[in-house]
Amino acid sequence: MSFFYSSIVKFEIEFFGHENIRSNHQKTIEITKESHLTPQGDCIVGVNATSSCADLPLELKNKLKNSNSKIKFTISVGDDEFILEGRGHPELILAHTKDIVIRKSDFICPRTLAIKCDKASDLLPRTMVSLLQNPKTKGTFTIDID
Template identity: 75%
Template sequence: MKFEIGFSGHENIRSNHQKTIEITKDSHLTLRGDCIIGVNAKSGCADLPEELKTKLKNPDSKVTFSIKVGDENFVIEGKGHPELILSHSDDIVIRKSDFICPRTLAIKCDKASDLLPRSMVKQLQDPKTLGTFTIAVE
């Protein structure tokens, strides 16, 4: 199952957090949001289809995330968990740790925002840049 979420860039995107990646429906971003790679996202955790949420709560599910900006594509692999809450209305966070809160979409991911190619980050610092965050669960 695949689900795509469109988002846009912002001048304050830094993408240098070592443990998380986040997209948000918010349009405002301060420099403190150093894990955020996209704003104006079309969906938060609460907006995900129920079938996808069910698959994400299966600990045996393989979850793959793809961040596409222009010609560049960045892939992250992570895990689902039965205790995922998936109820935050604005944010989606994928984590290298096993911390779970309403914003957490996946845990034990193999990459965080600090590994996003700097050429992609540069593109995302332009508010006119559009990106796609794809969630694929097997």
């Protein structure tokens, strides 16, 4: 008899669009539980998210705090998907109660979910950004860690 144990941790966060979504920041991507968004929030791709850094399960946080963790993020809107990859780090705080930010840099604060990501919000397909400018558009932010 054999057993297969998957070491992959997967977590999905739902969010919604907003008329002020610009998604043109060159270093970060953010989703927030906040419902309000000003045009200055140019890295934000979704509001009214179901989770923030503080809400993540402990098992996921532990994997995120491993510098060997390779993290795949998928942003899904309708039939469109945007995939990017980042790294974990032992100093991640993962305590912010409103936001999740993934970064190309190695900057860490309570909002940081991953660092050294290969893409930022400026590379989100413009068709997806257009869809996300409708507050009724629903999206999913999926975190996969192996």
